[in-house]
Each structure stands twice: as structure tokens, then as C-alpha cells.
Amino acid sequence: MTEYLYPALFALGVWWASTVLIIYLDGLPRWTFKYSMIGATVIFAISLIGLERTAGDATIAGAYWAFTFGLLAWGWQEMSFYMGYVTGSRKQPCPEDCRGWKHFGHAIQTSLYHELAIIAAAVAVVWLTWGGPNQIGMWTFMVLWWMHQSAKLNVFLGVRNLNEEFLPEHLEFLKSFLTKRSMNLLFPFSVTISTVITALLVVAAMAEGASAFERAGYTFLAVLMGLAILEHWMLVLPMPSGAIWAPGLKSRGERQPFDAEIVVGFLGAGKTTTLRRMLAEADPNVKTVVLVNDFGELGIDGSLLEGQGADVVELANGCICCSLRKDLSAQLREVVARIKPQRVLIEPSGVADVASLLRVLHEREIGDLLRSLRLYTVIDAGAFLRDFARMPEYFRLQAKLAPVFILNKTDLVTPGECETVRETLTALNPAAEILPARYGVVEAGIDTSTALTTWRETEGVDALDRGHSHGGHAGAARNGAGPAADAVAATPAEISAHRHDHNGHDHDARSHDLGAHSHGHDAHAHHPIDAGGNGNGHGHDHAHEEAAMGFSSWSRHLAGPVDAERLRQTLAVIAAGEVGEIARMKGIVRSRGGWLRFDVAGGWPSIAAHLPTPSEAPRALAIGRNLDMARLDQIFADLVAEAGPAEGRSAMAPALDAQGLRPAIVH
Numbered sequence: 001m002t003e004y005l006y007p008a009l010f011a012l013g014v015w016w017a018s019t020v021l022i023i024y025l026d027g028l029p030r031w032t033f034k035y036s037m038i039g040a041t042v043i044f045a046i047s048l049i050g051l052e053r054t055a056g057d058a059t060i061a062g063a064y065w066a067f068t069f070g071l072l073a074w075g076w077q078e079m080s081f082y083m084g085y086v087t088g089s090r091k092q093p094c095p096e097d098c099r100g101w102k103h104f105g106h107a108i109q110t111s112l113y114h115e116l117a118i119i120a121a122a123v124a125v126v127w128l129t130w131g132g133p134n135q136i137g138m139w140t141f142m143v144l145w146w147m148h149q150s151a152k153l154n155v156f157l158g159v160r161n162l163n164e165e166f167l168p169e170h171l172e173f174l175k176s177f178l179t180k181r182s183m184n185l186l187f188p189f190s191v192t193i194s195t196v197i198t199a200l201l202v203v204a205a206m207a208e209g210a211s212a213f214e215r216a217g218y219t220f221l222a223v224l225m226g227l228a229i230l231e232h233w234m235l236v237l238p239m240p241s242g243a244i245w246a247p248g249l250k251s252r253g254e255r256q257p258f259d260a261e262i263v264v265g266f267l268g269a270g271k272t273t274t275l276r277r278m279l280a281e282a283d284p285n286v287k288t289v290v291l292v293n294d295f296g297e298l299g300i301d302g303s304l305l306e307g308q309g310a311d312v313v314e315l316a317n318g319c320i321c322c323s324l325r326k327d328l329s330a331q332l333r334e335v336v337a338r339i340k341p342q343r344v345l346i347e348p349s350g351v352a353d354v355a356s357l358l359r360v361l362h363e364r365e366i367g368d369l370l371r372s373l374r375l376y377t378v379i380d381a382g383a384f385l386r387d388f389a390r391m392p393e394y395f396r397l398q399a400k401l402a403p404v405f406i407l408n409k410t411d412l413v414t415p416g417e418c419e420t421v422r423e424t425l426t427a428l429n430p431a432a433e434i435l436p437a438r439y440g441v442v443e444a445g446i447d448t449s450t451a452l453t454t455w456r457e458t459e460g461v462d463a464l465d466r467g468h469s470h471g472g473h474a475g476a477a478r479n480g481a482g483p484a485a486d487a488v489a490a491t492p493a494e495i496s497a498h499r500h501d502h503n504g505h506d507h508d509a510r511s512h513d514l515g516a517h518s519h520g521h522d523a524h525a526h527h528p529i530d531a532g533g534n535g536n537g538h539g540h541d542h543a544h545e546e547a548a549m550g551f552s553s554w555s556r557h558l559a560g561p562v563d564a565e566r567l568r569q570t571l572a573v574i575a576a577g578e579v580g581e582i583a584r585m586k587g588i589v590r591s592r593g594g595w596l597r598f599d600v601a602g603g604w605p606s607i608a609a610h611l612p613t614p615s616e617a618p619r620a621l622a623i624g625r626n627l628d629m630a631r632l633d634q635i636f637a638d639l640v641a642e643a644g645p646a647e648g649r650s651a652m653a654p655a656l657d658a659q660g661l662r663p664a665i666v667h
């Protein structure tokens with residue numbers, strides 16, 4: 001009896017283990033596929049050699065080997081299809097109303113190359129084993145092919161259990177070719193044919209004069225055919241067939257796909273305000289993570305977004321610069337793995353390189369889990385025309401990427417000014433939607449699907465971005481020319497002048513020692529990637545985002561409370577240009593009346609009440625051109641010193657609107 005039992009158990013074990021392994025490997029992140037495929041291809045080659053070698057060996061060992069090689073040769077066909085390497089010309093789902101032969105034609109298109117590869121492999125297997133007394137390997141391959149074709153036709157025509165959970169995400173489109181119904185006309189034929197063949201194989205294995213080789217060989221084939229019958233019945237009977245493959249699904253269970261939404265825009269455009277709106281309207285049952293990164297080392301946005309029902313993660317490093325991408329990518333992967341969010345909202349700093357960010361999102365591991373990507377580009381209606389004239393290259397690149405502009409702060413402009421901004425934006429990107437908004441609230445409501453952006457578009461911008469990262473701002477800017485946009489194109493000379501200016505300035509900024517933290521291009525020197533450069537932090541080709549725009553940033557902790565009225569006066573002075581060309585300033589401070597947040601955005605100073613986080617520390621940050629860092633230090637040191645313990649004036653925080661967002665503007 002054991003002469004049948006052992007081969008039967010062997011066939012069952014090898015078949016189950018190899019199927020589980022393929023399901024497991026197919027559930028791993030996509031970047032692993034190429035390694036799995038290299039391994040499978042080596043095994044495939046060994047199997048073909050093995051089949052050729054064992055074809056002349058009609059012993060029991062020969063039967064075992066031939067069966068194993070036949071099965072492994074088949075494994076390559078399955079893996080190359082499920083990993084997406086050898087599939088077909090069609091990679092989209094079929095429209096709902098597609099029926100009949102047309103639908104069948106589409107189905108064939110999804111796996112045409114796969115079917116041709118199987119035919120080629122079958123020819124190779126037949127040829128390599130031709131004329132040999134041991135044909136077990138060849139028949140193993142053929143039986144598996146039959147099982148595969150028959151099952152495939154049945155799931156196309158309609159069965160009860162489609163086992164869709166086994167389809168990896170990248171093959172989800174195949175679901176449109178599976179039909180759910182209790183039975184189809186082909187099914188009885190498939191099962192009958194398989195049953196008859198199994199019976200014949202059993203008879204051959206048990207035949208009186210059968211040799212030990214034949215007994216083992218026919219048992220292998222009979223078990224495989226028996227499994228084919230079982231597999232067919234499992235397609236239509238009401239029983240959970242998936243359980244036997246459970247170990248194979250382990251590799252996918254823990255990974256949570258997520259939808260990403262990125263809110264970009266220039267400094268102070270209203271990104272944080274927009275994000276707070278989005279969080280206020282978010283479904284509390286959807287696990288959400290917000291990733292923010294401010295321009296300064298002492299971020300503010302994290303505090304503003306706290307307490308809105310989402311995990312807030314402040315990214316280290318004050319910018320998303322090309323040379324810091326590694327950190328961003330690692331942090332993003334860590335967040336995704338640890339928190340397993342379903343939704344990820346990202347607010348990069350106002351000077352971030354958005355194309356780099358999009359590229360990071362499409363890197364392996366992160367990209368594998370990315371279900372959809374939406375990009376909202378916030379524009380400050382009041383400041384746009386002035387900012388665009390100063391930094392056309394920055395806005396051109398950002399506009400190229402934008403599926404939708406949120407034209408924010410429309411309350412600050414006249415309808416005529418608003419129209420000019422609209423026209424300029426349309427010239428920069430005629431395809432993008434423009435949605436007027438106030439405090440991040442789109443006046444006409446928003447259809448979030450307009451913000452969807454795809455990998456293909458991102459790839460297109462990749463080329464732009466490369467030019468940008470290597471100092472090609474102006475060249476890239478020219479390519480996107482539109483009539484209104486052309487009028488203010490920057491020249492390469494202007495850009496390098498900004499850089500030069502900035503670098504010189506940064507050295508000034510570092511020469512003071514009042515405990516403030518100044519952050520500029522030279523901050524790169526702290527970064528391991530740059531540390532090995534030429535010693536002064538300029539050892540790489542990539543332009544820091546801030547530096548590329550001629551910006552430097554300043555931030556400091558404040559040692560004590562301030563007087564709100566004096567703060568108001570100070571901000572007015574700073575906004576007027578007292579310490580250089582301020583592009584953005586913000587901070588969180590303590591006053592007698594409570595915690596305050598203050599802003600200078602688009603040239604407007606404002607102060608509003610702030611709900612502090614438990615570990616809130618008073619701090620201020622600024623970014624701009626030609627900033628007088630020493631003066632900023634002095635101004636804030638004085639502000640704190642003046643308030644002191646003797647501060648008598650009451651500093652009531654201005655009232656907020658119903659949503660708690662609208663600051664009272666003081667000027």
C-alpha cells in the first residue's frame with residue numbers, strides 16, 4: 001500500500017507547499033518580485049535540464065524527480081503571470097456592459113502572452129523528454145495546464161466561489177472577468193473529463209503488471225487529477241476553500257493600503273487652514289495620519305493640526321529637499337508601517353519641492369500601498385501676483401503638477417484682481433480646475449475626484465523636476481510658457497544671484513550668538529549626506545529649496561510671555577520690511593490673556609487665540625530674503641523682556657469664528 005501512499009502524500013505536499021509559496025511571494029511588496037522572479041527562472045532552467053536528464057530514468061527515484069521538475073516548471077508560468085511579468089496586452093478592467101465574444105476576447109487579451117509562454121514551455125518540455133521511457137514530468141506539466149485552463153474558463157463563465165482575495169492588488173482589474181453565479185454549462189463537462197481521466201490513471205497505477213515506476217508515476221498523476229476535481233468542486237460548493245491557502249496570505253494581511261492627499265502651496269497660502277478644514281470634515285472611523293514639515297526647525301503647523309482626531313507626525317528637517325528625500329522616504333515608510341493609516345494627509349513646507357515628494361510617494365514599499373493620490377494646490381489670491389512676479393519658476397513647476405488650484409483668501413481681493421489671478425493660473429496650467437475659497441473652504445463645494453493625480457503625470461513631471469534640481473529652474477519654466485506667465489520669466493542669472501545672495505547672507509546669520517537657531521543653506525552641513533562634501537556644506541549639486549529661491553529662515557524659542565499689543569505693533573513693523581523681505585512669519589506665544597498664534601502671510605500680520613498642546617513652547621519662525629537675523633533676535637528678545645513680570649496691560653486674544661479658524665487681522 002505504501003507504494004501508493006508515499007507518492008500520493010508527496011504529490012499533495014509538493015503541490016500545496018509550492019502553491020502556498022507562490023501566493024506568499026506574490027503578496028510581498030512589489031519590489032521583491034524581481035528577486036522572486038530571478039529565483040523562479042533559475043529553478044525553471046534547472047527543471048528543464050532535470051526533465052531532460054530524468055526522461056531516460058524509469059525508476060521510482062526517476063518518477064519522483066520527474067514529477068517534481070514538471071511541477072516546478074509549471075510554477076514559473078504561474079509566478080510570471082501573478083507577478084505581472086508575463087501577462088497580456090490588456091491591463092484594464094472590462095466595462096460593465098461588455099458581453100459575449102467581445103468580453104471573451106478581452107479576457108484572452110489579459111493573459112495572451114501568458115498562454116503563449118505556456119505553449120512554448122509545453123513544447124520545450126515535450127521536446128526535452130521526447131522518446132524517453134519516463135514521461136511523468138511531461139504529463140505532470142500537462143495535467144497542471146489542464147487544471148489551469150479548465151478552472152480559468154469556469155471562473156470566467158461563472159462559479160459560486162471566485163476566491164478573489166487571492167488576486168493581488170496589481171491584478172484587481174481581472175475581477176471584471178470573473179463571473180459569480182452558481183454554475184455554468186462547461187462545469188459538468190470539466191468535472192466529468194477530470195473524473196474519467198483520474199479513474200483511468202488509478203486503474204493504470206493499480207494494474208497487475210505495473211512496475212514500481214509506473215505505480216509511483218501514475219499515482220502522482222492520479223493525485224493531481226484528483227486535486228483538479230476537488231478544485232473544481234470547491235468553485236461551486238458552499239464551502240470556504242481559501243482556508244487551506246491561509247499561510248500564503250500571511251504576507252499581505254499586515255499591510256494597509258492608504259489614500260494620500262497632499263496640500264501644497266506657497267508660504268502662508270493657507271495650507272494648514274485647508275488641512276484643518278479637511279480634518280474637521282473627515283470620517284472619524286478612517287484612520288488618518290497627518291504629516292507636516294515646516295520650513296524652520298521649530299515647526300508650528302504640528303501644533304495647529306493637533307487635536308483634530310488624526311495622528312500628527314512632524315517630519316524632521318525643515319524641508320523636503322532632494323538630498324533629504326532619503327529621510328522623508330524612511331519616515332514615511334515608518335509611519336505607514338507603524339500607524340497603518342487608511343488616509344495620509346501631507347502638508348509639505350511652502351518651499352518644498354513637490355515633484356520630489358510625489359516621487360517619494362511612488363517609491364517601492366510606499367507606492368505599493370498607495371491606493372489613490374490627490375493633490376491640492378493652495379494659492380493666496382491676495383499675494384499670488386506679487387509672489388509669482390518674484391518667483392515665476394517656482395509657481396510654474398507647482399502649477400504644472402496641479403490638477404486643481406484652491407484659490408484661497410478671495411476675501412482679500414476685488415473680483416477684478418481675482419479674475420487676473422485666475423487668468424494667470426489658467427495660462428500656467430489650462431487643464432487645472434480653479435476653485436475659489438475662503439479659509440480653505442471652497443465656495444462652490446469640492447468634488448475631490450478633481451484632485452486625483454496619477455503616476456503617469458508624475459513621471460512626466462519627473463523630467464521637469466530633474467532639470468529643476470540641477471539648477472534648471474529657468475529652463476523648465478520656459479517650457480511651460482503661457483502668455484501671461486511669460487511676461488515675468490526669471491533668467492538663470494536672477495536665480496544664481498539669489499543663491500549667491502543667500503549664501504553670503506547665511507554666513508551673516510550664523511555670526512550672532514543669541515541662542516537663536518538660524519537655518520539656511522549651510523544647514524546642509526549637518527546632514528550626513530552632505531557632511532562628506534567640501535567641508536562648508538556646499539558639497540552637492542542640488543539646490544536647497546530655500547536657497548534656490550534666495551530664502552533663508554530663522555527660528556527661536558521665546559523665553560517668556562509677550563505683550564499682545566506690543567506683538568501686534570512688532571508684526572506690523574516686520575511686515576513693513578524692517579528686518580528684510582519677510583515671505584512668512586509665524587509663531588505661538590504666551591500672553592497674559594492666554595496662548596496666541598501669530599502670522600505674517602502674504603504681507604498681512606494677524607494674531608489669533610491658540611489652544612496649546614500639552615508640551616507647547618513659545619516659539620517664532622520666519623522665512624524671507626535678506627533677513628536681518630540679528631535684528632530679529634533682538635526684536636523678540638526685547639518683546640519678551642518688555643513683557644516681563646510687570647506686564648500690566650491685558651492682552652485679550654481676538655475672537656475666533658464658529659470654526660475656530662478665522663483670526664482677527666490686525667494692521
Ligand SMILES: Nc1nc2c(ncn2[C@@H]2O[C@H](COP(=O)(O)OP(=O)(O)OP(=O)(O)O)[C@@H](O)[C@H]2O)c(=O)[nH]1
Nearest residue numbers: 267268269270271272273350408409438439599601
Ligand atoms: N483673510 C484670509 N486669511 C486666511 C485665509 N486662509 C488662511 N488665512 C490666514 O493666512 C495665514 C496663513 O495660513 P496657513 O494656513 O497657516 O498657511 P500655510 O500655507 O499653512 O503657511 P505655511 O505652512 O507657513 O506655508 C493664517 O493667519 C490664516 O489664518 C483666507 O481665506 N482669508
